[in-house]
Amino acid sequence: MNAQENFTPALIPAPQEMTLLGNWFEWDLFDEVVCPPQSTLTREWILPKITPFFKAGTQTRTGTLLLVKDNLSTDRPESYTLDILKHQIIIRSGTDIGLQYGLTTLLQTVQLDSSTSKYYSPCLHIQDYPRYTYRGMHLDVCRHFFPVAFIKRYIDYLAMYKFNTFHWHLTDDQGWRIEIKRYPKLTDTGAWRSETLLGKSGNETPLFDGMPYGGFYTQEEIREVVRYATAQGITIIPEIELPGHALAALSAYPELSCTGGPFQPATTWGVFDDVYCTKEETITFLEHVLDEVIDLFPGPYIHIGGDECPKTRWKSCPNCQKNIQTHGLADEHELQSWFIKQIATYLQSRDRRIIGWDEILEGGLAPDATVMSWRGVAGGMEAAAQGHEVIMTPGNPCYFDHYQSRTADQPLAIGGYNPLEAVYTWDPVPADLDTALHQYILGGQGNVWTEYMLDEKHVEYMIFPRITALAETLWSNPEQKDYAHFLDRVDVHQKRWHQADIRYFPYYR
Numbered sequence: 001m002n003a004q005e006n007f008t009p010a011l012i013p014a015p016q017e018m019t020l021l022g023n024w025f026e027w028d029l030f031d032e033v034v035c036p037p038q039s040t041l042t043r044e045w046i047l048p049k050i051t052p053f054f055k056a057g058t059q060t061r062t063g064t065l066l067l068v069k070d071n072l073s074t075d076r077p078e079s080y081t082l083d084i085l086k087h088q089i090i091i092r093s094g095t096d097i098g099l100q101y102g103l104t105t106l107l108q109t110v111q112l113d114s115s116t117s118k119y120y121s122p123c124l125h126i127q128d129y130p131r132y133t134y135r136g137m138h139l140d141v142c143r144h145f146f147p148v149a150f151i152k153r154y155i156d157y158l159a160m161y162k163f164n165t166f167h168w169h170l171t172d173d174q175g176w177r178i179e180i181k182r183y184p185k186l187t188d189t190g191a192w193r194s195e196t197l198l199g200k201s202g203n204e205t206p207l208f209d210g211m212p213y214g215g216f217y218t219q220e221e222i223r224e225v226v227r228y229a230t231a232q233g234i235t236i237i238p239e240i241e242l243p244g245h246a247l248a249a250l251s252a253y254p255e256l257s258c259t260g261g262p263f264q265p266a267t268t269w270g271v272f273d274d275v276y277c278t279k280e281e282t283i284t285f286l287e288h289v290l291d292e293v294i295d296l297f298p299g300p301y302i303h304i305g306g307d308e309c310p311k312t313r314w315k316s317c318p319n320c321q322k323n324i325q326t327h328g329l330a331d332e333h334e335l336q337s338w339f340i341k342q343i344a345t346y347l348q349s350r351d352r353r354i355i356g357w358d359e360i361l362e363g364g365l366a367p368d369a370t371v372m373s374w375r376g377v378a379g380g381m382e383a384a385a386q387g388h389e390v391i392m393t394p395g396n397p398c399y400f401d402h403y404q405s406r407t408a409d410q411p412l413a414i415g416g417y418n419p420l421e422a423v424y425t426w427d428p429v430p431a432d433l434d435t436a437l438h439q440y441i442l443g444g445q446g447n448v449w450t451e452y453m454l455d456e457k458h459v460e461y462m463i464f465p466r467i468t469a470l471a472e473t474l475w476s477n478p479e480q481k482d483y484a485h486f487l488d489r490v491d492v493h494q495k496r497w498h499q500a501d502i503r504y505f506p507y508y509r
């Protein structure tokens with residue numbers, strides 16, 4: 001084969017250990033897939049992924065792809081080994097997800113020899129496992145709405161780079177996006193806003209597009225997405241924002257506010273004073289909503305938001321003030337903490353755990369709450385010190401709505417500057433975090449807020465290639481990280497994105 005210079009496959013994220021064996025598996029010789037019994041991986045599922053690599057021919061076919069489930073890796077359930085030999089490929093893992101990661105790696109080894117138009121994979125041995133157990137990507141579907149077909153593609157992108165969690169931001173001021181059968185107005189009213197701000201917020205004379213905008217997912221669609229994600233080894237964490245970012249819900253049910261409204265779903269971005277009232281009626285409503293959410297999402301976590309909740313309305317609300325008195329709370333911060341604890345306790349009774357943004361530390365953390373640290377890493381360090389699990393997602397560099405370049409040709413973004421290199425060189429464990437607390441850092445996540453991302457192509461542009469840097473940060477051995485080598489691999493992947501019609505920020509060195 002001529003493409004010897006490409007002998008080393010461009011794998012992202014880089015595996016923990018790889019040994020090249022100096023020969024090739026020729027995909028035209030591919031013969032059969034053998035899957036283990038009692039596995040979610042089936043021949044029918046795998047074949048379509050590899051058929052582009054070989055032509056049906058008359059030559060003797062001798063290449064087998066063998067998936068073996070063993071019990072070698074119980075301490076690291078996501079680990080796998082991949083052996084590519086001249087006439088056989090063997091993937092071994094103790095779990096279906098490990099086998100799947102082995103398959104994902106295998107697909108990245110395939111190289112086209114342009115002189116023969118045949119596909120080859122280099123013979124090698126890989127032993128691999130992730131550095132972190134939580135590897136997440138988030139998507140805001142409230143500021144702008146994305147249809148099921150794109151959500152599935154987004155999940156494909158996560159699976160391509162061995163992420164295991166999709167954080168689906170389903171409710172916010174600008175739109176409620178999940179059908180709740182008990183409260184139909186949430187989507188009849190709350191999913192639709194009258195118009196949308198054009199350009200940046202904060203302009204003295206804001207301009208609006210005058211176009212009604214909205215959309216939501218039916219429960220049937222959500223089940224379909226959950227099935228799709230599960231088949232790819234991805235857990236979905238749904239986010240139902242409370243007590244702030246609630247304007248869309250309050251538009252539908254203004255009686256859940258402190259003032260009684262009326263309200264409209266927000267047409268601009270930012271933080272709004274009207275939030276859920278902490279009264280009993282609201283808690284009952286949220287419990288009913290969460291009942292339906294729990295039925296739709298089998299994962300262990302529900303994200304309850306908890307961020308950016310102004311206390312203005314609570315300060316002059318008799319119901320909220322009564323709660324402060326009755327429960328002996330010091331102030332509105334403790335009231336927020338009390339409110340979230342009511343929800344956390346309810347979720348615990350339904351065998352679910354809460355995740356919240358780091359503001360849930362204020363006024364005291366609910367027991368068992370996992371903290372998503374977004375305002376830097378201080379909240380995450382504080383939560384770890386209290387023995388709580390932490391997901392690191394500091395604005396810098398984990399917010400993929402920030403600019404990737406300082407050049408003036410970039411599409412409008414919310415601000416900030418998070419270039420590829422910053423994502424690649426980031427370490428989710430802060431350097432000054434006590435070693436004994438490292439165990440509480442479960443991993444990290446890239447967040448994609450969509451105020452300024454109006455369509456799918458723009459979302460792709462903002463996540464590619466940064467998603468690959470985050471993937472390697474969360475999976476690979478930090479001591480083996482090498483930015484120049486990483487960029488060589490990104491070059492190869494960039495060509496594949498181009499072929500797959502995925503839009504990306506063209507990274508030039």
Ligand SMILES: [Zn+2]
Nearest residue numbers: 258277317320
């Ligand atoms: Zn109130």
